[in-house]
Amino acid sequence: MEASQVILKPVLSEKSYVLSAAGKYTFRVHPDAHRTQVRQAIESLFDVHVVDVRTLSIKSKPKRRGSTRGRTRTWKKAIVQVRSGESIPIFKGLEGAE
Numbered sequence: 001m002e003a004s005q006v007i008l009k010p011v012l013s014e015k016s017y018v019l020s021a022a023g024k025y026t027f028r029v030h031p032d033a034h035r036t037q038v039r040q041a042i043e044s045l046f047d048v049h050v051v052d053v054r055t056l057s058i059k060s061k062p063k064r065r066g067s068t069r070g071r072t073r074t075w076k077k078a079i080v081q082v083r084s085g086e087s088i089p090i091f092k093g094l095e096g097a098e
Helices: 014-021 035-046 089-094
Strands: 007-010 024-029 050-058 062-065 068-071 075-082
Touching: 007 035, 014 024, 024 035, 035 050, 035 075
Parallel strands: none
Antiparallel strands: 007 024, 024 075, 050 075, 062 068
16 A cells, blocks of 8 residues: 555544644544555654554444435544654644644
8 A cells, every 4th residue: 555545634633733833743544544644644654754654443423314214434543643843744734722
């Protein structure tokens, strides 16, 4: 699997904004990707040194729209910590935006 296939998109939420100030960045990743693949993909795409990778699977939630019932998709999230002093450019404007 290539690096661009492992990292799908960044997760932009209030919690990810707070974590980005501490050097931790949140990404939506391929469901079959493991920690080593995530580490290698982040290091090759953004030219940073990864210190720690935490992965978790987000379970689907039941949703309703009128009488129609359904569920959201399950997906996988990775929280990546980079070496102090380094940052990922796509999160550059988020730090200190409080």
